Amino acid sequence: xxxxxxxxxxxxxxxxxxxLMPSMMLATGVPISGQSxxxxxxxxxxxxxxxxxxxxxxxxLVAAGLPLLAGGVGGLGMFFGPRGGFLIGFPVAxxxxxxxVQNLRARVGIAAFxxxxxxxxxxxxxxxxxxxxxxxxxESLAKMFADLxxxxxxxxxxxxxxxxxxxxxxxxxxxxxxxATVARMRPASLLSRA
Amino acid sequence: MLTxxxxxxxxxxxxxxxxxxxxxxxxxxxxxxxxxxLPLTVALVAVLxxxxxxxxxxxxxxxxxxxxxxxxxxxxxxxxxxxRDPGGLVILLRMATAVAAANFVTMTTRLSDMLAVFEWLxxxxxxxxxxxxxxxxxxxxxxxxxxxxxxxxAQIAESWRARSARRPGWRVILPATxxxxxxxxxxxEALRARGGAG
Numbered sequence: 001x002x003x004x005x006x007x008x009x010x011x012x013x014x015x016x017x018x019x020l021m022p023s024m025m026l027a028t029g030v031p032i033s034g035q036s037x038x039x040x041x042x043x044x045x046x047x048x049x050x051x052x053x054x055x056x057x058x059x060x061l062v063a064a065g066l067p068l069l070a071g072g073v074g075g076l077g078m079f080f081g082p083r084g085g086f087l088i089g090f091p092v093a094x095x096x097x098x099x100x101v102q103n104l105r106a107r108v109g110i111a112a113f114x115x116x117x118x119x120x121x122x123x124x125x126x127x128x129x130x131x132x133x134x135x136x137x138x139e140s141l142a143k144m145f146a147d148l149x150x151x152x153x154x155x156x157x158x159x160x161x162x163x164x165x166x167x168x169x170x171x172x173x174x175x176x177x178x179x180a181t182v183a184r185m186r187p188a189s190l191l192s193r194a
Numbered sequence: 195m196l197t198x199x200x201x202x203x204x205x206x207x208x209x210x211x212x213x214x215x216x217x218x219x220x221x222x223x224x225x226x227x228x229x230x231x232l233p234l235t236v237a238l239v240a241v242l243x244x245x246x247x248x249x250x251x252x253x254x255x256x257x258x259x260x261x262x263x264x265x266x267x268x269x270x271x272x273x274x275x276x277x278r279d280p281g282g283l284v285i286l287l288r289m290a291t292a293v294a295a296a297n298f299v300t301m302t303t304r305l306s307d308m309l310a311v312f313e314w315l316x317x318x319x320x321x322x323x324x325x326x327x328x329x330x331x332x333x334x335x336x337x338x339x340x341x342x343x344x345x346x347x348a349q350i351a352e353s354w355r356a357r358s359a360r361r362p363g364w365r366v367i368l369p370a371t372x373x374x375x376x377x378x379x380x381x382x383e384a385l386r387a388r389g390g391a392g
Contacts, residue, residue: 001390001391002385002390006379006381006385007382009332009335010336010374010375013374014371016336017343017344041371057336060312064309064312065198065308066197067196067197076218076299076300077293081293082263082266082289135285178371181368186372
C-alpha cells in the first residue's frame with residue numbers, strides 16, 4: 001500500500017524533473033524534452049496501474065497550477081490549447097506501456113521498447129493528433145467529430161508529429177535500455193514484472 | 195516551489211474555485227460552438243476585459259502565460275496563407291480565447307483551493323479504496339520530492355562532467371530513475387514506521 005503510493009508519487013515527480021531538465025539536443029537540432037520519456041518509464045517500470053496513476057497525478061498537478069511541463073509552463077490553459085490532447089493522453093500512454101510490459105512474454109528490454117512505442121508514441125499520438133487537428137480547424141467541434149477522416153486540417157498536426165517522431169523513437173530506446181538495466185540491477189523494484 | 199497563481203490579488207481570487215471551474219467549462223463549451231469572426235472577437239474582448247480588470251501587472255503576467263501558443267499561431271497563420279483561406283483567423287481567435295480564459299482561472303485560484311476541488315470531484319473513488327487522504331499525501335510527496343530530484347539530477351550531471359568532456363545528456367536518466375526507485379522504497383518504509391498511509 002505505502003509502496004504503491006510512494007512509487008506513484010515519486011515517479012510523478014520524476015516526470016516533472018525530466019521535463020524541467022535542460023532539453024537534450026539531437027544531432028539534427030530538434031530539441032527533445034524528457035517529459036514523454038518520463039511517461040514511458042512510468043509505464044515500463046511501474047506497470048499499467050501504478051504508471052497510469054503516476055501520469056494522472058502529474059497532469060492533475062499541472063491542471064491545479066504547477067508549472068511542471070517542459071519549459072516551465074502549466075495551468076489549465078495547457079489543457080485548452082492545441083497540445084491539450086497529448087496531456088490527456090499521458091495517463092493512457094503510461095497505462096498501455098505498462099500493460100505491454102506486463103503481458104508480453106519477451107525479454108524485458110524488448111517488451112519495454114514495444115510498450116514505450118505502443119503507449120508513448122502510437123496511443124499518445126492517436127489521442128493528441130485529433131485534438132490538435134480539432135484546435136486547428138474552423139469547424140465546430142461536434143461537426144468535426146462526426147466527420148473525422150474528412151477534415152483537411154489533419155495534414156498539419158500529422159506533419160508536426162512526424163517532426164517529433166525521431167526524437168520519440170530515441171526516447172523509446174532510452175526507456176527500454178533504462179528498464180532493462182533496472183531489471184538487472186534492482187529486479188525487485190521493477191514492479192511491471194514483479 | 196512557485197505556482198502559477200498570481201501574487202497580485204484581484205476580485206476573482208475571492209470567488210470559490212469550484213464556481214470558477216464550472217464557469218470555465220461552460221464558457222469553453224460555448225466558445226467551441228461559436229462560429230464566425232464577429233462572435234469570437236466579442237468572446238476574446240470579453241476575456242481580455244476580465245484580464246485587464248486585474249490591473250497592469252496582472253495583465254502582463256497573463257499575456258506572458260500565452261507564450262507557449264506562439265509557435266502554433268505562426269504555424270496556423272502560415273498554413274492558412276498557403277491555403278489562401280481566411281478561416282485561420284477564426285482558429286486563432288478561438289485558441290487564444292480558450293487558453294486565456296483557462297489561464298485566468300489558474301492565475302486567480304490558489305493551489306490548495308484547486309486541489310480541494312479535485313479531491314471533492316474524486317470522492318466517488320473512495321469506494322474503490324482511493325481515499326482523499328491518500329491523494330493528499332501523494333500530492334504532498336510530489337511537491338516535496340520535485341526539488342530533491344531536480345537537485346539530484348543536477349548533481350549527477352555535475353559528476354558526469356567531472357569525469358568526461360562530453361555533455362551528460364540522456365546518461366542522467368538511468369541514475370535518476372534508480373534513485374527515484376530507491377527513494378520510493380525508503381519513503382514507504384518511513385511511512386509504515388509512522389503508522390502507514392491508510
